[in-house]
Amino acid sequence: MIHSTIGRRGLMLVMSSPSGAGKSTISRALLERDAGISMSVSATTRPPRPGEVDGKDYYFVAVDRFQKMVEAREFLEHARVFDNYYGTPREPVENVLRQGRDVLFDIDWQGTQQLRDAARADLVSVFVLPPSVGELERRLHTRAQDSAEVVAKRMAKAGDEMSHWPEYDYIIVNETLERSIASVQAILTAERLRRDRQIGLPDFVTRLRGME
Ligand code: 5GP
Numbered sequence: 001m002i003h004s005t006i007g008r009r010g011l012m013l014v015m016s017s018p019s020g021a022g023k024s025t026i027s028r029a030l031l032e033r034d035a036g037i038s039m040s041v042s043a044t045t046r047p048p049r050p051g052e053v054d055g056k057d058y059y060f061v062a063v064d065r066f067q068k069m070v071e072a073r074e075f076l077e078h079a080r081v082f083d084n085y086y087g088t089p090r091e092p093v094e095n096v097l098r099q100g101r102d103v104l105f106d107i108d109w110q111g112t113q114q115l116r117d118a119a120r121a122d123l124v125s126v127f128v129l130p131p132s133v134g135e136l137e138r139r140l141h142t143r144a145q146d147s148a149e150v151v152a153k154r155m156a157k158a159g160d161e162m163s164h165w166p167e168y169d170y171i172i173v174n175e176t177l178e179r180s181i182a183s184v185q186a187i188l189t190a191e192r193l194r195r196d197r198q199i200g201l202p203d204f205v206t207r208l209r210g211m212e
Contacts, residue, residue: 007200018158
């Protein structure tokens, strides 16, 4: 735990994986257990799945609205994934970071590359791999929200997405959910303690030395 009087710069925790590796479940658990991190809600042109809520899971927007947001530079990063566009609205992220809080992103490798180019020092990236191809397929099928055609497409894309694992700082093979959640929490704890993120350290140590 960081000493409460030492100011901290927020970090951007990116989690990527092929669809079905369990990334969303891990993210959800992390958000519930850690009050210092909040989720970046992306905009997308894909239609909502059953149960998805506009403004919570995504901002569901039409293609022309998305293009306008791109032109107005409202996105921190944006990419085409499968047949749809996805983008991270810039302003909410910058607000959270400014408060010394952390932001969690569920974005693909293209978005991660863009964030890395824009803000390497603030980025911590984690790639989640499924334990096996069979398990990935099983998870995609049991999710059952997508049509068989969409599932087949996602399986075909999984290999492409997984080929980007070497670009990430940390790799988690999601064998056991609890262990994966604990791993992400450990990464977050360690990264928050990095010297250059604890921006109040010089003053803190000056005060400490004055008390010698
Ligand atoms: P889904 O349609 O299953 O919610 O997401 C499909 C893929 O798009 C996932 O790999 C997810 O990480 C990625 N994605 C979601 N939001 C964004 C975003 O704002 N930017 C980028 N680059 N990828 C995103």
